[in-house]
Amino acid sequence: MDRQFEHRRAAGKALANALMTYRDQPRLVVLGLPRGGVPIAYEIALALHAPLDVLLVRKLGFPYHPELAMGAIASGGAQVLNQRLLHGSDITPAQIQMVVQRETAELARRETVYRGQAQPLEVADHTVIVVDDGLATGATMAAAVSALRSLQPRRLVVAVPVGSQEAARRIAAQVDDFVCLITPASFNSVGQWYRQFPQVSDEEVCTLLSHPCH
Template identity: 55%
Template sequence: MATAFHEFGDRRAAGRALAQALTAYADQADVRVLALPRGGVPVAFEVAEALRAPLDVFVVRKLGVPGHEEYAMGAIAQGRVQVLDDEVVNRLAISGAAIDRVVQAERAELERRELRYRKGRPSLDVSGCRVLLIDDGLATGSTMRAAVRALRLLGPASVVVCSPVASVQAAAQLRHEADEVVCLGTPTHFHAVGAWYVDFSQTTDEEVMELLAWPDRPA
């Protein structure tokens, strides 16, 4: 059901608001917070800090339509998971060769980010844990769907998709993928995630690495 909604100041403010909807997960030893970089990291940082839970990244890359890269035709995630939006691919008659070229390029960027963000550190162990999987917004939901499917391969007890804002369609689709979807707003007229933030400036690699190394991060 669509709800009335007002914009957030920035991603950190959105994270603080989201944390208030997740207080049931505070101080729970089996809870892990995973962020979709880059934009999801400032949001997830505030959630992890409020819940006193471990924080890590879960790297996913959108597959943009050739020539219209801002429009998603799918996504890839760590673990060689790939999700395609068949409706978009078929409607635009995108060839398999064209898809392969986009996947190859995005796979290289995914691997670059994994190496840079982790700096040799292992990823959090999520086996048997309740995972809060966080992004700064969900437009088509394709990136998050890839993340959920990849995360399932690591054996979590449950996957909870969390976002400050989402389109009605993305939220509905993700309820079929995740164990739970927590979203503060699902505006009826959803044009872009950035429209629901006063400050939606790009999150940098440096900011991601700084937040992942926060001094009070739980072990």
């Protein structure tokens, strides 16, 4: 394991170097997945002279099987439902709506923590770079990508410092551009690729979001 990153901020700077073709592009936004993706996204936004925001994702679980996702919602009103799974289930539209309302309320609560009353950045017809600190299964990023597609970005880019080979292949097939610096053959966890990998606090996320990047 000789290709570890010192910490998230260092990984962000390394990732920014790989994304320089996007620097100073008009209608460019960088979105970090809280909490671990935000310090990395901050360094990218800073280097590319782009605005920074968070992208919160909430899984929509079946009422009788919460771990099984029937869809997802994300910042900005994005929503996606897995129609194939829904058609094979006996869930009612009213039950779906109850889950959507509950998770929308929780997403709104978390967004208020991070950005106060500020509105999410516009992503329609923008180039959007979505950032996390790594991909293990890729499930959260897949939900983010699916939900973002419903907001019709012009170009959707996923950027991560490290990812499992399986997750990297899965996500790369879903986006317009995929940048991942390390895809090791043996992958146990995201944290193993960082020498320092502390929990990111809500306070740190809020501080980074309050700093202008462009």
